[in-house]
Each structure stands twice: as structure tokens, then as C-alpha cells.
Amino acid sequence: MASAATAMSSASRTLLLFSPFKTSLSFRKIPKLPSSINTACFCCCSYSTQLQSQFQTSRRRDVVEILQQRGLLESITSSTIHDAVSSGPVKVYCGFDPTAESLHLGNLLGLIVLSWFQRCGHHAVALIGGATARIGDPSGKSLERPELDIDTLRKNSDGIRDTIYKILLSNSENFSILNNYDWWKEVRLLDFLRNVGRYARVGTMMAKESVKKRLESEQGMSYTEFTYQLLQGYDFLRLFEKEGVSVQIGGNDQWGNITAGTELIRKILQVEGAFGLTFPLLLKSDGTKFGKSEEGAVWLSPSMLSPYKFYQYFFSVPDADVVRFLKILTFLELEEIGELEREMGRPGYVPNSVQRRLAEEVTRFVHGEEGLSEAVKATQALRPGAEAKLDWQTIEGIAEDVPSCSLAYNEVLNLSLVDLSVSAGLLESKSAARRLLKQGGLYLNNSRVDGENKRIEAEDIVDGKVILLSAGKKNKLCCDEGTEIQLCCKEGTDISDPFSRHPINQSSSFHHHHPPQSSSIRVLL
Template sequence: MTESNPALDKQSNDPSFENIFQELKWRGLVHVSTDEEALEKALAGEPITYYCGFDPTASSLHLGHLVQLLTMRRIQLAGHRPLGLVGGATGLIGDPRQTGERVLNTPDVVAGWVKALQDQVKHYISFEGDNAARMVNNLDWWQGVGALEMLRDIGKYFRVGTMIKKEIVAKRLASDEGISYTEFSYQLLQGYDFLQLHREYACTLQFGGSDQWGNLTSGTELIRKAENAHVHALGTPLITNSDGTKFGKSEGNAIWINAELTSPYSFYQFWLNTSDSDVIDRLKVFTFLTRQDIEQLQKSVEEEPFKREAQRTLAWEVTALVHGEDAVRKAIAASDALFGKGEITEIDEPTLRGIAAEVTVAELPAEAATGINVLTATELVPSKGEARRAIQQGGAYINNTKVDDGDAVVEASAWLHDQYLVVRRGKKNLAVIKKV
């Protein structure tokens, strides 16, 4: 039995909407689709089987994937049956990127990532009840398909003229690097996945990010030609910030849903720092709060933005969905402790690593860790003279304890988890010293 996610188990769809499609539209999750009227009718009717696919091109999913994971759950809550596909076959190829060819990973690496991603996907959908989910791996059917069989039985349905018009393919063809046949053929693979799932599970809907639209429609077209059947595709929007920047990226680093790659503390802080102009859209996409709840929070943003109630709600809700409510409480307690409102020695090591990822980190040997040295090493002050003045004025702290003697070496027992010191100048300027 798959372990359930308590935070998701207690969620439900908003009863104020006539059907799940209308709720998805209100939440801004319908960017593009095949016949919209027919799709709404299908989702408002008897249970259908649908799928979303995730390729193991890294060891974890990130916030872009979280849009799809939560959308899977929303549709399942409406009574429909999800198939969670992790592409053990397509992950060996990788869909075309805007920036150039992917590095091909070894089968052993991809197989390990398949398992990791399957475990993550299972966290967001239920495997119990009348509309229980299934996990599928496209390597199960692709490893039995030979090159000649693929060309004869699948390739004959695809037209090169149509394939090269797909947006990402057209962009890559126009680039200096071009596109390899390997990545060009990816849309055949994803199209056949949909056909296979349609044949085996009567799957009639595939959804994914709108940047995957060419791959999504390759499946609907293949099924139309091979099976004379009409199925549906839905593309969710790519989430960007109000200033047009890519959502979930900071200096090139993704926000991962794996706690080892992005700590719950850092994850919580990411959502807490959402701008007023973005927070309502984020609440719609990433939480299960009702329309009424979100409209109340919108009033709060408009009338009392300084309270940041919407941001605190967003940070709590999403972190609880991904990491659990206990992780949220620890993140809040750690944040309070950093600024003197709690016991800093109670912060666990993973959370401290998360804090270190958010602030300046300097390294010092234990014997050199004097008050003056830690302040200057972390660049909280520009010079040793400024460090001495900050200490004399009572504005320097190590682990929330005021530094009185700038020349004294920090006691061995003060090192948190035997390797960290949290340094603060004034009320808000934080840094971390790591022992070497």
C-alpha cells in the first residue's frame, strides 16, 4: 500500500464551481486545450482515465512539475482515474530544450531517477478507492519495440512537415546547433505513450505544461489516425512572475520538491517572499483553498499588505502539501529563533543547512572563530575596526548571544551540531560560519 499524504488527503475541490473544468479555468490552469467544450463535458460526466508524464532527467521534480502534480490530484478528487507516468524510456532521450541538446544519461542513472520520481508522484495521488491511481513506466512497452516496428507501425502516421512546425522544433532548427534526430523523434515517443495508454487503460486525456503542447497533440493525432478515436489534451500555463522572470529559479537554481536538494526551510522562505502582485495567482495554482478563502486573502493584500497574510498562508499551505505540517512548524520556529524569538540550539541540522543556503556562509577553523573574525569573515562588517565598534555598541550576536569580547574564541560547545555558528549584526543581518 502506498503511504498517503495527510495534507492532501484532507483536501477537496471547491463546491462553488459547477465542475472541475470550471475550477481549473478559474485557477488559471487552462492555457490551451483541444475541443474545450468536449473536454469540459468529459470532465463533468462519468469518470475518465487521464495521465500526466514526468521524464527522469534529474533526481527530483521541481516547482514546475508541482503544477502538474496538484492538477492530477484536483482531477482525481473530481472522480477521475489518474495514471502517473514516469518515462524510463523517454528519460533516456529527453524532450528538446530551447537551449540545446541534452546530455544523455546512462540507463543505470535513469533507472535510479525513475524510482525517485515515482516515489514523489505517489505522494500526490491516491492509490485507493474506485478511482485509484496507477503508476506506469513507458520502458515497459518501449523496450519491446524494434526500430523497424517503430518506423512501420508508428512513424507512418507522422508527417515531417507537421513535426518541424512544432514550436520548440522550429526554434531549434533555426538555431546554430540545430536539433538531432534523437530529440526530433521525441514527439513520436510521447505520441505512442498516449496511444498505448489509450489501448490498455482507455485513457482519453493527457495534460502537461503548455511548452509540451506539440508533444501532447502528437498523441491526440496518432490516436485519431490509428484508432479513429477522439481524445483530449490540456496544456497548463508556464508559471512566470509578474515581471516576466521565470518562476522558481534563483541564479539558475531550481526549487526542488526533494527536501535534500531544497530544504523545507528554504522552500517555506521561497513562498513567504512571494510579491504582492503574484501571491493571489500562486494561491490559486498551488493550494486547495476555496475561491471564497482566496478572495478574502486578496482583500487582505489590497487593504493590509503589510500583514503579509496571503504570503504566510501560501507558504504554510504549499510547504505542508509537499513536506508536511511538522516541517512547516520547524521552518517557522527556525525563522523565529534566528531573530531571537526562540531557542536557536533546537534548530535541527537539515534546517541549519537550509538557512546556510539562504545567507552568506564563511568558513573558519574553530581556533580562529573570535567575535571579530566571524563578523569580518561573513562580511557583515567591512573591517575589523567596524567589527570592534559593532561589538562595543552591543549589536553583534553569535547564536543569539551578544558578543562582549571580540577577541575571545567561541567556546567549542557553542558550535551548533559541531559545525555551525549563526552570526547576526543588528536585528536583521544574518550569516553563517561553518567550521573547517
């Protein structure tokens, strides 16, 4: 009998280490589902030793209070979460369904909140919804999501995992990446309905806001979507018991799904200590959603959106939003953000200086120092009048970020700058080109051209490959010797000027493609 008591006491200490409940624990386990699960997990620390030590040596900051001060807190399921995160390290998770090849700006807040938990000594868990993405979360959606095949989901999951790994690892080693497909593939329907489904009340499920909105719409809601909240709830239950995760975070549209999990934990395990926390959606001051450019989603993967364009996107943030976004999207101290805000109202303030700081901080968080360096270098290279030395690699690196056309190399060499500006579509007419030349608004390789008779010479081609031509501070042209030369220009806005706040829309820009020739020039517009 004594040995049994000792064993139970030991088990209690072990479980309390992973889930620091405030009430005595019931040892009623979650109904057993098949346990032959080979979980693909990226884990970068030993939670029970290293994280405890780190928490003791780090500043004891209430991460929930920090989130509230910065405008990153919408709702919590219980006020006792403050005590939980202040008394010791916890595990917190956020889910990401792989419905696209990359995460987008709308997912960024989840990563930022996870990173705040990391920085305060807690362990972050990113859960990729390889299983739940096959169902589709109805939250915030007016139509059912299209079904994705398993190969697409696997490819998307790999891409999202790599992005999360890069971002979270650069800020702390206290994180894990899991995929819920690793346990859902073993779950049998009848076992799930009998052992989990019987604890879910239909009335409660119907009362969820995401369900009510869809039921009131013409399209209605399928049973498949209706069960999504129960699937996400089981994820929390499983992570709570098996991984010691006690906090789930998500956008405010996830409140119903999160509380489904806390309810299952309370009913099935008969314990307290599971918490939910939501953050607000990212909106601009005019109430519209922040996170899409006129070209579409702002992706976090550099393969889908270059660090240069990502960096430029944050230059478009209006003054009315930039301070709030510094609080939400960066880790700068509030005192420093306050000083930046005061700087905006002082005489001599350089427009977009604070936007530049925002762009630097967010780009560094998402793309690292290397990505930030690439973005800044490209920005400087494409700014007319800049003294930065041009090189072929820098200009070629942003070639896909601007429209382009190709011209034969022998057509460009010795061609007058006036004729080239027109034939490439940079300017509408020769008279417009001459007028701009007289006004000092035509630049060749970022140097102002004064004379009308300027012709393109071999030495104008940087590294023997590239020419950069700018009309005022708006249009860009690049030439590339070798197989082709590129000309780039932009109508109406300056995507290269760090002090321009215009959006990076290129949908109206001139875009030609001539057949490549053995010795041709590619022109980026």
C-alpha cells in the first residue's frame, strides 16, 4: 500500500511539472485511443530541466499583462491565467492549418504571441493542422473551404513547418512543432464518438458564433464543418494530457474552437488548469483588414514574396497606424515606441522614418538579418540618386519583383536614352522623355542624366550585365547583357523609395515579353 502511495505521489509530481494545476488532480485518463503514434516533432529543448532553469533566471514578467499593454489581448478564459504564467513556465500552443503553401500576414500575430511566451521563459508549440485542414475551419468563412488532396496538404505542411522553424528558432530554442495528422490518422470514428463525442453538447456547439453565422447564411453549414470545433477541442485535450500544454492561443475568431477544448479537458479529465487566450484581428485604423496588398496576400515565405517586397509593404503603412503596429508587430520596448511617436510630431521629422523602423523590425523577425540586409540593399539600389554601389546580383535579386520586357542587346547598345525610355515603355513619348531630361528627372544607374544626347555605352552596363534606368522617382529600368537585358518601370508609385508610402501594386504597370535572343537585353519595368 505504501509503495502504491509512493508511486501515485511520484506520478503527481511528474504530471504537475507539465500541467501546473491549482486543484488536486483526478487520475482519470482520457479514454484510450490507438496509441501507435509516431509523432513528427521538432523539439529544441528539454522542457522539464532547461526551461525550468531558464524561467528561474529570467525576469518574471507576466506575459499576459505584456500582451494586454501592447494591444495583443482580446479575451482569456480565466483570470487565473495570470497566476499560472507568473508562477512557473507553461507550454502554450497555436494551430496553423496548411491551407496554402505559406503562412501569410494574418498568421503573423500567432507567431508573435508565441514568441512573447518564449521571451518570457515559456515553451511554444506550433501545431500544424495536417488533419484538421482536410475538414476546413468555418470560423470567419462564408463558404466551405475547397477540399485539399493529401499530397497538397503534405507539401503545404512542409513549407509552413520550415517557415515556423526559421522564425521561432531565431528568437528562442524553447519550441516544438507538431502535426495533428500524426495522431488523427490512428483515431477510429466509433472510438472517438463513444469516448469523446458524448461529452460534447449539441446546444453548446450550436451556440458558437462561427456556427450561428453560417447557419443564418444562405449556404448554411455542412456536418463536416460543424464538427471542426470538436476536432480542434480534441487537439487541445490531447496536447494537454500527452504534452503538458496548458494554454491555447488564437485569433478572436477562434474563441469557440478554443473553449471547446477547455470544456473537453474539464469534463473528461475533470481538472482545471487549461486556459484559452485570443488576440484581436489585425485591422487598419479605417477598420479594413491589414494583411493584403493589392496583389493579394502578404506571404511570409521568401519563395512566395521576396524580403524586399515584404519590407516595402510596411513602408505603405499610414501614419495613423504605424505606432499601433509597432506595439503589435515588434518587440521594441513601449518607451522606445513612445519616443518614436513623439519624434513624428517634431519639426524636421523625415517622413516615413518610423515606417522604416517598423519595416526593419518585422522583416528581421520573419526573414532574419540576411533577409533584412537583402531588402535594405535592394531598396537602396533602386532609389534614384542613391550613392549605393550597384551590382548585378542586387538588381537581379529583385528582378521578379517588378514587371519586365526583353530587348535585343544590339538594339539597346548605342541607343539614345530618349529612344530607350520610349521603346521600353518607361515614358509615353520622346517629347516626355526630353522634357523629363530638361527637368533633371531621368536617371541612369541612379545618376541624373543632364544631356539629351546621351547614348547607352558598354560601360553603362553594370558588371557587363545590368542597366538601371529611372524616370523621376517612379519608374525603373534594368538591362542585363548575356542572354537578355531587363527594363523595369512602375507607373504612378515608387516601390524603391523608402520614403514613399504608396502601395506596391504593379497590376497597372507596362509589361512586355519579347522572344529571348542569343544576345539580348531583359528590361524590368
